[in-house]
Amino acid sequence: MRDWSLRQPVFIIPVSRNNFTNVDPLQKFARYGVTLAYAPDDGGLTVQIKFLGTGAAEGIPAINCDCHHCSRAREEGGRLVRERSALLFELPGYSMLVEAPPDIRDLINKHQVHNLQGILVTQDTYSHIGGIKEFEWWPRPLDFLAEPTQFEVIREEHWTDRLDDVMFHIPYYPGVALSFGEFSLVPFAARRESVFGLSVNVNGKQIIYASSTTSRLTNYARCLMAGADVLIVNTPTFEPPKEDHITVLEAIELKKQAGVGQLILTYINHHNRPHDELEDYAREDPGITVAYDGMILEV
Numbered sequence: 001m002r003d004w005s006l007r008q009p010v011f012i013i014p015v016s017r018n019n020f021t022n023v024d025p026l027q028k029f030a031r032y033g034v035t036l037a038y039a040p041d042d043g044g045l046t047v048q049i050k051f052l053g054t055g056a057a058e059g060i061p062a063i064n065c066d067c068h069h070c071s072r073a074r075e076e077g078g079r080l081v082r083e084r085s086a087l088l089f090e091l092p093g094y095s096m097l098v099e100a101p102p103d104i105r106d107l108i109n110k111h112q113v114h115n116l117q118g119i120l121v122t123q124d125t126y127s128h129i130g131g132i133k134e135f136e137w138w139p140r141p142l143d144f145l146a147e148p149t150q151f152e153v154i155r156e157e158h159w160t161d162r163l164d165d166v167m168f169h170i171p172y173y174p175g176v177a178l179s180f181g182e183f184s185l186v187p188f189a190a191r192r193e194s195v196f197g198l199s200v201n202v203n204g205k206q207i208i209y210a211s212s213t214t215s216r217l218t219n220y221a222r223c224l225m226a227g228a229d230v231l232i233v234n235t236p237t238f239e240p241p242k243e244d245h246i247t248v249l250e251a252i253e254l255k256k257q258a259g260v261g262q263l264i265l266t267y268i269n270h271h272n273r274p275h276d277e278l279e280d281y282a283r284e285d286p287g288i289t290v291a292y293d294g295m296i297l298e299v
């Protein structure tokens with residue numbers, strides 16, 4: 001017997017699994033003789049961002065602090081607890097850790113991060129770079145992306161010969177796109193000091209990680225973030241005044257001004273509202289998400 005099914009025309013349509021929510025695409029198209037070609041299992045066209053830690057410099061609970069927020073975090077745990085901030089960007093062919101806080105070894109073990117190609121840091125302070133020496137033991141080569149003057153500080157204060165064996169420094173410059181083929185990064189100045197935000201451009205989507213920006217953004221940064229799909233902002237405290245960081249209330253205002261699709265609040269400190277109270281506040285706008293440790297965002 002001849003197998004006539006082989007004579008059916010075959011159409012190959014590149015799609016993302018994420019185009020379909022409740023329908024099995026195979027069932028939907030099989031009756032028309034259409035074969036769906038899936039993007040590979042590395043996430044396809046979706047970029048994944050995992051929030052390994054979402055706390056500010058002191059983490060929650062802060063060391064020896066008996067404030068209401070820290071006390072609740074100690075007693076109730078869950079999303080009230082925040083390790084210092086680190087983000088894992090799963091980009092096409094490239095997993096990039098953003099920030100290397102002092103607890104990075106625990107975070108990497110806890111969230112089972114096995115695959116990394118590069119580490120990018122946005123500032124050279126202890127809470128963002130204090131864990132870099134842990135990578136002396138990383139078993140494969142890594143890129144290390146840092147702005148050159150920042151790298152000099154890191155080299156003086158944190159670098160070792162062992163890290164030189166593992167890491168290859170790639171300098172980045174504000175306003176200059178760094179192309180990785182299937183995606184690109186555009187760093188921008190987030191403060192007058194050496195603190196940088198990032199515009200990640202991938203698959204027609206734009207994700208801004210504004211890092212520890214102040215509320216006084218440059219007009220250049222505002223142009224970059226206008227209409228972005230996602231804006232991730234470090235907001236340690238809830239309301240002004242706070243000179244060195246934008247606050248929750250100002251970030252919500254920025255979301256409106258810049259016309260971004262989704263605002264993610266992270267890098268929360270113990271003076272801010274506890275997670276559940278912050279979520280209640282943010283509920284008025286479905287485009288606002290309060291990050292928590294272990295949260296995965298798909299864009």
Ligand SMILES: [Zn+2]
Nearest residue numbers: 065067070270
């Ligand atoms: Zn506290």
